[in-house]
Amino acid sequence: MDIIYTIWLRSVKRYLRSKSRIIGTLGMPLFFLLFLGFGLNSIVSIPGTGEGYTAFLVPGIVAMSVLFTSVFAGIQIIWDKQFGFLKETLVAPVSRMEIMLGQTLGGATTACIQGVIILVLSLFIGLTLSSAAGFLIALCFMALIGISFTAFGIAIASRMEDMHGFQLVMNFVVFPIFGLSGALFPISSLPSWLAPLTMADPLTYGVEGIRYGLSGTSQIDPLLCGGVLIAFAAATALAGAFLFRKMSA
Amino acid sequence: MTAIYVENLTKMYGSFTAVDRISFEIPEGEIFGLLGPNGAGKTTAISMLATLLKPTSGAAMINGHSIAGGEDGVRRSIGIVFQDQSLDEELTAFENMDFHGRLYRIPNPLRQEKIAELLALVELDGRQHDLVKTFSGGMRRRLEIARGLLHRPKVLFLDEPTLGLDPQTRNHLWEYIERLNREAGITIILTTHYMEEADRLCDRVAIIDHGRIVALDAPGALKEAVGGDVITITSPDPAAVASAVTAAGALRAEQYDGTVRINLQHAERHIMEIVARLSGNGVPADSISIRKPTLEDVFLHFTGRSMRDETADERDRMRMYQRTARR
Numbered sequence: 001m002d003i004i005y006t007i008w009l010r011s012v013k014r015y016l017r018s019k020s021r022i023i024g025t026l027g028m029p030l031f032f033l034l035f036l037g038f039g040l041n042s043i044v045s046i047p048g049t050g051e052g053y054t055a056f057l058v059p060g061i062v063a064m065s066v067l068f069t070s071v072f073a074g075i076q077i078i079w080d081k082q083f084g085f086l087k088e089t090l091v092a093p094v095s096r097m098e099i100m101l102g103q104t105l106g107g108a109t110t111a112c113i114q115g116v117i118i119l120v121l122s123l124f125i126g127l128t129l130s131s132a133a134g135f136l137i138a139l140c141f142m143a144l145i146g147i148s149f150t151a152f153g154i155a156i157a158s159r160m161e162d163m164h165g166f167q168l169v170m171n172f173v174v175f176p177i178f179g180l181s182g183a184l185f186p187i188s189s190l191p192s193w194l195a196p197l198t199m200a201d202p203l204t205y206g207v208e209g210i211r212y213g214l215s216g217t218s219q220i221d222p223l224l225c226g227g228v229l230i231a232f233a234a235a236t237a238l239a240g241a242f243l244f245r246k247m248s249a
Numbered sequence: 250m251t252a253i254y255v256e257n258l259t260k261m262y263g264s265f266t267a268v269d270r271i272s273f274e275i276p277e278g279e280i281f282g283l284l285g286p287n288g289a290g291k292t293t294a295i296s297m298l299a300t301l302l303k304p305t306s307g308a309a310m311i312n313g314h315s316i317a318g319g320e321d322g323v324r325r326s327i328g329i330v331f332q333d334q335s336l337d338e339e340l341t342a343f344e345n346m347d348f349h350g351r352l353y354r355i356p357n358p359l360r361q362e363k364i365a366e367l368l369a370l371v372e373l374d375g376r377q378h379d380l381v382k383t384f385s386g387g388m389r390r391r392l393e394i395a396r397g398l399l400h401r402p403k404v405l406f407l408d409e410p411t412l413g414l415d416p417q418t419r420n421h422l423w424e425y426i427e428r429l430n431r432e433a434g435i436t437i438i439l440t441t442h443y444m445e446e447a448d449r450l451c452d453r454v455a456i457i458d459h460g461r462i463v464a465l466d467a468p469g470a471l472k473e474a475v476g477g478d479v480i481t482i483t484s485p486d487p488a489a490v491a492s493a494v495t496a497a498g499a500l501r502a503e504q505y506d507g508t509v510r511i512n513l514q515h516a517e518r519h520i521m522e523i524v525a526r527l528s529g530n531g532v533p534a535d536s537i538s539i540r541k542p543t544l545e546d547v548f549l550h551f552t553g554r555s556m557r558d559e560t561a562d563e564r565d566r567m568r569m570y571q572r573t574a575r576r
Contacts, residue, residue, distance in 0.1 A: 093324035
């Protein structure tokens with residue numbers, strides 16, 4: 001437990017110290033929120049709920065910011081490898097499992113902080129929180145997304161030689177995961193051929209879970225969302241731990 | 250007691266043998282050097298001993314723990330300063346030390362005490378709350394050594410400890426390494442391609458070339474093996490010089506890069522004879538020098554090559570090869 005805490009502490013310290021990274025990763029979600037939110041609010045109404053598009057969009061953008069931050073946090077292990085720091089942890093009398101869990105929880109923590117910042121900023125453009133319990137539910141789903149995708153990033157980083165593959169992963173894996181999820185549009189209005197893809201996307205359950213927490217309604221049962229996401233987090237954590245065990249400094 | 254025991258340790262990358270059946274034994278409290286050109290396999294050997302790399306075959310024990318099976322025991326027994334930097338530049342000197350102390354589960358009052366003590370020892374206590382990215386190369390090295398000592402290792406690995414440092418910092422580090430060994434009794438194994446470094450610091454030196462140990466002894470004994478003093482004659486016609494001096498009988502002359510080198514005892518007594526022989530035969534010579542042998546001569550003696558022959562090309566090719574082989 002001490003070791004996991006030590007590695008977690010380092011991740012969080014590094015994150016809090018790099019102001020440019022905090023602001024940099026806030027940029028894209030914030031612009032999505034502002035441009036899409038204000039741009040489409042007047043012409044789009046969400047069937048069934050009667051709420052405006054901006055209110056619908058916020059949970060999706062929160063999930064987006066958690067997703068991007070956590071994948072990046074996982075892939076950062078490559079930096080540790082290139083700058084030699086990974087050797088320092090690998091040669092210590094600690095298990096790979098502890099290192100991996102510490103990194104995962106550290107990445108998930110930073111991702112949740114990013115998500116909460118987006119959430120707080122959206123209060124200024126008209127979001128209202130239904131209840132404190134709802135906020136906590138949303139936070140739990142953010143944490144699950146964070147854990148899943150940091151572990152996912154570590155799994156990918158364990159198989160990568162350097163940062164060159166990073167853009168590839170971002171454009172062809174992470175962006176489709178975001179785009180196919182119900183972050184930008186309601187699942188019920190999808191064409192029938194696209195719906196199965198969306199339902200196979202783990203992020204969909206994260207977005208719906210956050211949406212349930214923030215607005216009290218969702219198109220997928222929140223319990224199902226939680227179940228699917230917990231299973232996905234466990235699977236990626238296992239895959240990450242397995243691949244990281246084989247990573248050489 | 251034996252601190253390090255290595256038997257037929259081998260590492261292969263495909264058909265390329267990086268470390269070839271090396272064996273040695275290091276008693277507790279010794280400073281042991283692995284001397285060889287870049288790409289000779291020194292770092293690969295150290296990586297295997299530090300459990301970062303699995304050997305292809307062979308065995309090694311460190312402080313009584315096997316590197317195959319007793320990894321945790323080995324890791325607890327060793328401190329290591331890598332050839333390439335392994336600090337977190339975004340953390341302060343103190344935080345790097347603290348991270349290390351926590352990883353090795355040093356409980357807190359003791360941890361703070363040791364960190365303060367070691368930072369003072371490497372004269373970084375004044376900068377302990379500055380980010381490492383603001384540090385010079387020498388300061389980083391010193392911090393890494395302090396960090397490697399934090400958990401009181403029985404054995405300290407130093408992989409090219411003074412690579413890229415200025416002469417003054419290097420001298421300072423040497424004194425420091427000697428003090429550590431003398432006062433704390435730590436067994437030290439270091440790799441280097443600097444002859445002076447091995448000569449100055451090591452109780453015993455293993456000369457390693459193409460992954461193989463070609464000689465292993467105390468630096469003094471190795472130099473004696475060369476056969477006395479070294480006379481170097483520069484000449485436009487080295488072949489004629491060589492044949493002129495070897496005609497005398499017991500002399501052995503090696504031609505190398507426009508010079509002729511002769512190894513013999515009490516060179517000062519024979520120098521007149523050599524000069525007479527050269528002028529008697531009408532062989533031109535530009536200069537003649539006499540000196541005591543260095544480890545450079547020892548390397549030449551055992552491998553037939555100068556360590557400086559190793560070109561960057563060959564080194565880079567080797568590294569490329571290792572990198573692709575690791576994938």
